[in-house]
Amino acid sequence: MIKSHPSEAILYQYAAGDLSASMTLVVGTHIDMCPVCQQTVCDIESDLCQKHLDTVVETLTTPTAAFSGMSKATCDKMLEEIFSSEAKPSIQPEELICLEGRRFVLPRTLACNHSRIGEWTNLVGKLWRAPVNVGERGHTNLIYMEPGTQVPEHTHKGQEATLVIDGVFNDENDVYYDGDFILLDADRTHTPQTSENDCLTLATLDAPLYFTSGISRLLNPFSSLFFRV
Ligand SMILES: [Zn+2]
Known part of the structure; x- marks a missing residue:
């Protein structure tokens, strides 16, 4: 059982994309191996995602001088289509x-x-x-x-x-x-x-x-x- 994990602050930086490329590689590889940190990062990502989504929805549905604003229903439909589209892996892993x-x-x-x-x-x-x-x-x-x-x-x-x-x-x-x-x-x-x-x-x-x-x-x-x- 893994006993030595990155701190929660490091996991937060990882989820937010704030770590250097080298630390992202090391921490990301640890997360692959560690169910405990997978769950922690999943929780952090949900939290971050909700915060960003709230900001995105507010920006898209608020009329400005240059933009009339999107209806809430159109905005929800657009986001649903984005989330239901499947991301294709671009890199073939070599194990x-x-x-x-x-x-x-x-x-x-x-x-x-x-x-x-x-x-x-x-x-x-x-x-x-x-x-x-x-x-x-x-x-x-x-x-x-x-x-x-x-x-x-x-x-x-x-x-x-x-x-x-x-x-x-x-x-x-x-x-x-x-x-x-x-x-x-x-x-x-x-x-x-x-x-x-x-x-x-x-x-x-x-x-x-x-x-x-x-x-x-x-x-x-x-x-x-x-x-x-
Ligand atoms: Zn861990």
């Missing part, structure tokens, strides 16, 4: 990615963005990365950790959002499973690692990683691999 002999089924939002996933690169040891080009400065990545992998302890200049797509990893704070969404700000350092299981995550950063401990500080130039402009 599978294969890496190191493993096959992963992608949740729908990520599957619809499959063409944005770039080449896999082996960063170091058992750690793999593929950039996801969402049209912003490139700092959204799929990260694959084979069993027994540790990402060196690091902090961020901005926020880091991570979603577990498949597998298990832990850091100093907790253990995270499929669907868990983790948001860390600049004040927190952490050391993600896997033990006997592997883990595929989707992660987005709004500023480069900064490696903080011991010899891994030498890896700071390598943080550009996570944060490609």
Whole structure:
């Protein structure tokens, strides 16, 4: 069961279309995996929709100098036709990615963005990365950790959002499973690692990683691999 969710404020921003493209991808993929957040977003959308509809109906039925105003019945009929028309999906989702002999089924939002996933690169040891080009400065990545992998302890200049797509990893704070969404700000350092299981995550950063401990500080130039402009 998913225990780590985006805050209600983030879900509201998602429903209102106010999140960045990268956060929309991460939060949308979490929602695909999480019945609890699906229900919350559904409630928020109904609320937002009703508020917008009230404004639209008032605008369309109020006469102005340039517009005589629509009757309430005509307005209702027009809206009914709009709502009963079926939206055709424009993107064919591609659900599978294969890496190191493993096959992963992608949740729908990520599957619809499959063409944005770039080449896999082996960063170091058992750690793999593929950039996801969402049209912003490139700092959204799929990260694959084979069993027994540790990402060196690091902090961020901005926020880091991570979603577990498949597998298990832990850091100093907790253990995270499929669907868990983790948001860390600049004040927190952490050391993600896997033990006997592997883990595929989707992660987005709004500023480069900064490696903080011991010899891994030498890896700071390598943080550009996570944060490609
Ligand atoms: Zn959730």
